[in-house]
Amino acid sequence: MxxxxxxxxxxxxxxxxxxxxxxxxxxxxxxxxxxxxxxxxxxxxxxxxxxxxxxxxxxxxxxxxxxxxxxxxxxxxxxxxxxxxxxxxxxxxxxxxxxxxxxxxxxxxxxxxxxxxxxxxxxxxxxxxxxxxxxxxxxxxxxxxxxxMRVHSGTTVADGVMGVGTSHRVTPEIFVPFISALLHEGGMFIRSGSGALMTAWVAAGRLIGYYEPHMNAWDSLPGLVLVREAGGISNDFLANHGLLRGNPLLLANETLYRQLSGMIAHPLA
Structure with a gap:
């Protein structure tokens, strides 16, 4: 090739x-x-x-x-x-x-x-x-x-607002425990209706991170590049044929990523 x-x-x-x-x-x-x-x-x-x-x-x-x-x-x-x-x-x-x-x-x-x-x-x-x-x-x-752009510099979920998304491709039992854990740790969240736009806001430091239990490639791929180039990290979205099947997505700075990933019951790719 x-x-x-x-x-x-x-x-x-x-x-x-x-x-x-x-x-x-x-x-x-x-x-x-x-x-x-x-x-x-x-x-x-x-x-x-x-x-x-x-x-x-x-x-x-x-x-x-x-x-x-x-x-x-x-x-x-x-x-x-x-x-x-x-x-x-x-x-x-x-x-x-x-x-x-x-x-x-x-x-x-x-x-x-x-x-x-x-x-x-x-x-x-x-x-x-x-x-x-x-x-x-x-x-x-x-x-x-x-x-x-640079990602948010927060060190705990209480330092800013988390972006989240979900759909009926997953059950509430997969998504709701994350929201509960986030709130118990002093965090707060928004869901704007556009996952791609929220991932861009993570790269711009407006949101501390973004989590969605299943996201399609056409919504997630720009954010992967934007956030990584802005100093953040993500899970391996493309694992297990993620391009065609989709996967969970988690984006944040390295410190917050560790805290947020611990709140997710469903395995990340």
Whole structure:
């Protein structure tokens, strides 16, 4: 397999930012007319929704990416795909936080992660409501617009607010004990409705960490790069075919990671 050069990676990094912003512009047009959108449910989960906005935005992102890098692999939330052995894989969530999007809540974003030879290398999250571009490339630091980011410096969960997420893919018995342990240790939490955006807030030091007992790759991969480049750590999300199956996700600085991981009853990958 031919390896990507640093220049190849830089080109994809810059283009990922362009794609995220173009996709967000498209999504924002739908957002301003959201009451006219027809909403569908995925499977039996009434909380897992999709609209023509998600599909149109993903089609735009896919078209831009395959037009510029036709040999790269593509994995999208709405259209699937994904090859664990690909040289370079773009992983895209066109609208992370669709329920927020459809209900007029500003907690949604465009999420793009890029794997190079199976390694999370580029992460981009764009929040069009606040015009914030969270971006990182392995070895080049993490940035929000033009400002560098660092994870929270807290040493206990009482030092800040924890981000959490969950879904009906897991039972309450897996998630609730973590919340109970966090509260007993003096911590507090928020759930915004967009996991990708909350992982970006961890990289920016706004949240002390993020935990979700099962997360899909298109929501988690950007945060892996953002948080690592901002000085934090994570579990091995890609273990056991995490790219295609998803996994638990825990992100924090090294000290808080040890405390938080001890509160999780369900094994991390």
């Amino acid at each position: 031919e390896h990507l050069s640093p220049q190849d990676i830089e080109q994809r990094y810059q283009f990922a930012c362009e794609v995220a912003m173009a996709a967000a512009d498209c999504a924002f047009g739908f957002y301003q007319q959201r009451n006219q959108l027809e909403v569908e449910h995925k499977g039996q989960d009434l909380q897992d929704v999709v609209s023509i906005a998600d599909r149109t935005v993903e089609a735009l992102a896919r078209s831009m990416i395959t037009g510029r890098f036709p040999d790269d692999d593509f994995l999208g939330e709405e259209t699937g795909g994904g090859d664990e052995n690909a040289r370079c894989t773009w992983v895209v969530d066109p609208i992370d936080g669709t329920s927020c999007f459809l209900n007029g809540l500003h907690n949604w974003c465009v999420s793009i992660g890029i794997l190079v030879a199976g390694e999370p290398t580029i992460g981009v999250v764009y929040d069009p409501n606040h015009r914030e571009l969270f971006r990182a490339c392995k070895g080049k630091g993490a940035w929000v617009n033009d400002a560098p």
